[in-house]
Every structure is written in C-alpha cells, then in structure tokens.
Amino acid sequence: MAPSHPVTPVEHAQAVAAFLAPLRTRIELPSAAETMPLAEAEGRILAADVLSTVAVPPFANSQMDGYAVRSADLASAGPDSPVRLPVGRTSAAGDPIGELREGTAAPVMTGAPIPAGADAVVPIEAADPPRFLGIGSGTGSGSGTDRHDVPEGTTVAFAAPVAPGSFVRAAGADLVPGAVILTVGTRLGPAQLGSLAAAGIAEAPVRPRPVVLLLSTGHELRPPGESLGSGQIHDANTASLSAALRESGAVVATAFAPDDADALLAVVLAHPEADLVLTTGGVSAGAFEVVRDALEPVGVAFGPVAMQPGGPQGLGIARLALGDAVRDAPVIAFPGNPVSALLSFEMFLRPVLRGIAGLPPRRPVQIAPLAHALSSPVGKHQVRRGAMRGDGSVEVGAPGSHLLHDYARATVLVHVPIGVDALPAGAEVEVWRIDE
Numbered sequence: 001m002a003p004s005h006p007v008t009p010v011e012h013a014q015a016v017a018a019f020l021a022p023l024r025t026r027i028e029l030p031s032a033a034e035t036m037p038l039a040e041a042e043g044r045i046l047a048a049d050v051l052s053t054v055a056v057p058p059f060a061n062s063q064m065d066g067y068a069v070r071s072a073d074l075a076s077a078g079p080d081s082p083v084r085l086p087v088g089r090t091s092a093a094g095d096p097i098g099e100l101r102e103g104t105a106a107p108v109m110t111g112a113p114i115p116a117g118a119d120a121v122v123p124i125e126a127a128d129p130p131r132f133l134g135i136g137s138g139t140g141s142g143s144g145t146d147r148h149d150v151p152e153g154t155t156v157a158f159a160a161p162v163a164p165g166s167f168v169r170a171a172g173a174d175l176v177p178g179a180v181i182l183t184v185g186t187r188l189g190p191a192q193l194g195s196l197a198a199a200g201i202a203e204a205p206v207r208p209r210p211v212v213l214l215l216s217t218g219h220e221l222r223p224p225g226e227s228l229g230s231g232q233i234h235d236a237n238t239a240s241l242s243a244a245l246r247e248s249g250a251v252v253a254t255a256f257a258p259d260d261a262d263a264l265l266a267v268v269l270a271h272p273e274a275d276l277v278l279t280t281g282g283v284s285a286g287a288f289e290v291v292r293d294a295l296e297p298v299g300v301a302f303g304p305v306a307m308q309p310g311g312p313q314g315l316g317i318a319r320l321a322l323g324d325a326v327r328d329a330p331v332i333a334f335p336g337n338p339v340s341a342l343l344s345f346e347m348f349l350r351p352v353l354r355g356i357a358g359l360p361p362r363r364p365v366q367i368a369p370l371a372h373a374l375s376s377p378v379g380k381h382q383v384r385r386g387a388m389r390g391d392g393s394v395e396v397g398a399p400g401s402h403l404l405h406d407y408a409r410a411t412v413l414v415h416v417p418i419g420v421d422a423l424p425a426g427a428e429v430e431v432w433r434i435d436e
Ligand SMILES: Nc1nc2c(c(=O)[nH]1)N[C@H]1C(S)=C(S)[C@@H](COP(=O)(O)OP(=O)(O)OC[C@H]3O[C@@H](n4cnc5c(N)ncnc54)[C@H](O)[C@@H]3O)O[C@H]1N2
Pocket: 216, 217, 218, 220, 221, 233, 234, 235, 236, 237, 238, 280, 281, 282, 283, 284, 285, 286, 289, 309, 310, 311, 312, 334, 335, 336, 337, 338, 340, 401
C-alpha cells in the first residue's frame, strides 16, 4: 500500500488479496493435505479427488415394498386375466441375496436385495391382495421373531404386466467402482459427507485452514465479564472478529497486547503457528500507536485508505528477530474502532478468506432507493449500516465508527462511492445484504 496518500478500497482489497496469495498457494498444495475423519470434516475443502472403491448401492435392491417377480411371468396378465403366483421367501432390508424360483413372486421390502432371477418389482398396492399376509414381526408367531415364509399354499394375483427393471434400483446406480465421488476443491457439506459415507469412506484428505492470530491492543480494554475501572471499556473486537474469521473458514488464536511495542512483538513471536497476524487498534495519528510503533520499523506499511469508517490500515511482512534467526510474520492491521475493524474485515479480508474456504466471497448485492437524504465525505468511499424497509427502500443509520450496536441491528451495508458528498431521498445506492 502507498503510505502517504489514500488508496481506494478496491486497490487496498487487491493489495490484501495479492498479499495473501502465497498463503493460499501453500494451503492448496497437495502435500499440505490433512486427513480428517468425516465427523470433523464439515466445511473443509477436499485436497484431492476422492474415488469410490465400491458400487453404491452395492447390490440391486427394491425401490418399493412389493413383490419381486420375473416380468416374463406376468406378460399375459390383464384385468380379466390376472396371473396368480405362489408366494416365495421374503427379502427384507439386511437379508442376504436370495433366489426367486421360477413362477413365484417373493415379498420384497424397500432397500432389500432383489432375489436372483427376479427382474422387476410390483408395488404391494398393485397386487391382490394389496397387503402382506403371514409375514413380518406383527404376525403373532412369537415375540421378537420375524417370519420370512408365508404359510404353504399362499398365492398372490397380478392384473397387469410389469416392465423389466420396474422399481429395481440397480447396483452402482449412484456410484460405480472407480468413479470420482468428489473432485479436489469441493467444500464438504451435508450431501458431500453423506456421499463419502455411503461409499464406506471414513476420512477425507482436506486442505489446512489458515490460522489467524487476532491481536487486540489498547490499555483501556477489559474482557467482557470483567468490571470496568475509570477510563476502561470492554473489548468488542476480539468477539466480533473471531466470529467473522471463523465464519470465513479460519482457525483463530486470540491474544491481547498492552500499549507496549516490545510486548506486542513478544506476543507475535509466541504464536509461530499463525499464518497471519491481524491486529486492531494503535494505527492512527496518536502518541500511543503501539501497532504502528512496533511494526512499522520491521516492515509493515501504514497508510490511509479512502474509506470511512476503516481509514487507517496497515499491511506487510514483519521481519522479527528471534535469537540469531528471523521470523517473517504477515500482518494486517485494522483500526481499533469496532465498526471500522469489522468493516475493514468485510471489505478487505472476508473475500479472500472465503475464497480460500470455498465459500461465496461476495455478499448478495442489490440496488435500493434511499428512504431519506444523506451526506458523505466526498473524498472517501463511505460504508453505512442500514436496514431494508417494507417498501424496498433503505434506511441508513448514523456514520459513527463507534456505533457497533447500530451495526448489530443492520440488515445491509450501504455504499456511497468516492466523489459523492450528498444524495437525496430516492437516490439509488448499492447495498450488500448482511442478514443471510
Ligand atoms: N488525529 C487523528 N486522529 C484520528 C485519525 C486521524 O486520521 N487523525 N483517524 C481516526 C480514525 S478514522 C480511526 S478509525 C481511529 C483509529 O484509531 P486506532 O486504530 O489507532 O485505534 P485506537 O486509537 O486504539 O482505538 C480507536 C477507538 O477504538 C476503541 N477500541 C480499540 N480497540 C477496541 C476493541 N478491541 N474493542 C472495543 N473498542 C476498541 C478505542 O478505545 C478507541 O475509542 O483513529 C481516529 N483518530
């Protein structure tokens, strides 16, 4: 970034994406893959194609509760000339594959193997009688026992022919052995995890997630839950940015650094696992700018972005001395005001992290008319928090970068571009939905 004159938010977003490109490349290396049990793989990205070694389903099975038949046996069946067949042995889900004797019909339940020799299923509703008699666990033949055989002499009639293959789910219909189940880069959601499980796969190769050290700075901060002394406030950024980072697929470590440059560097050095250090606070023009003081001399550039809130930003590799060795720590520095910090995340970091995580990088965008007039600093891209009204217009809240509660109630972010100093009611603005 250019530290002396403001860059546009678009330019800074591109700079952040370029800055994190090496991290993305590293994460996407096949050799970086981790093997993860399915139960822990939700939301992760596949690091390699996954192939099936088995057929799914593994055997031909019935799509309906009914009778497995040879379709040829019913060729002459009609309303006036029903075909009556002796009832053979039942096939229930979980039974081994049986065999259908020629000229018989075998009760078959949904998901049960089609007996060898059968090529079609007639649903029970189309049989006469249209219900199973003398089989199952409710037949009174003794508690807990399932009856698979009907009494000798039982028959069933069919009043229509059946096409070969009717209601038969073929072996391998979902997956054949050797088929690619999912390709590299696929995000593992419910259907993907289920499909892997159906193919008997218990663990998957996934890409590592970026580890972000989130570092809040400022003597005035106390964790929520603690009482405040004079001049102190509760730390909001750790909560908001931790959630934002996790929602975008990152693993978060949190730390706090007081307003002391050496202490801040020590915290960074104590977290070698971090792929990225994200700081909040201590970057503007005050006399106690700990982030700037600590990191500017070791390589991080600070400067204004023409955005409001979120103007002061920092970006760069901090080269830190570690005994005789050095450690390069990629750093992104956000301003401390809670709205500024969260909007900085929204504009600069969220799209990149979500791209790495296989998530849609952009918010849903729409154009909406303003419910009322507003003003904006002409040299800055202003991002206001707003809410959609029932009539489709957008009501815009106050611009202050300390008004986090307003943000919490907002449903949209309202964008007022550089070069605009005022807009009348009814003017059309770009809004990003944040309520999904
Ligand atoms: N003379 C100037 N003053 C300021 C300028 C400027 O250009 N010239 N820029 C203003 C803008 S814009 C912003 S944004 C802030 C940025 O300040 P810092 O990043 O240095 O942040 P701090 O001074 O540490 O804090 C600002 C504000 O936010 C509160 N804060 C900080 N961290 C947290 C947290 N984790 N949770 C809740 N609140 C936090 C802090 O108490 C301050 O009130 O500078 C302006 N000033």
